Amino acid sequence: MLYDLKQFEVRAGQPVKLEFVNPDAISHNLVIIRPRTEEAVALEVNRMIADPKQIEIGQYIPETDAILFHTEMVPPNSSETPRFIAPREPGNYPYICTFPGHWTIMKGVMVVK
Numbered sequence: 001m002l003y004d005l006k007q008f009e010v011r012a013g014q015p016v017k018l019e020f021v022n023p024d025a026i027s028h029n030l031v032i033i034r035p036r037t038e039e040a041v042a043l044e045v046n047r048m049i050a051d052p053k054q055i056e057i058g059q060y061i062p063e064t065d066a067i068l069f070h071t072e073m074v075p076p077n078s079s080e081t082p083r084f085i086a087p088r089e090p091g092n093y094p095y096i097c098t099f100p101g102h103w104t105i106m107k108g109v110m111v112v113k
């Protein structure tokens, strides 16, 4: 329940390719969000999980413009190679896993320069 990279750097407005490998026994995702929105996004996820249908869907991606980019929920021993364009605005963009309860420890920072 940890990302091995706590921080990585990208260039503003440039294409980024990540390798997201999940060797854990439970599913995880990687959700890149606007600066200082961790708690707001986590709160939205908490609202979602009151709905049994959302638990069945199991993606835990709330509809909010705080989320810039996200992977699918990656099952154990699987991987995803997401590509996206880095934000144009330099800054520290947190990434979190939105599987309920994970975000407090499963997080890191994408530094946009």
Ligand SMILES: [Cu+2]
Binding pocket: 001, 027, 028, 029, 097, 098, 099, 102, 106
């Ligand atoms: Cu997780």
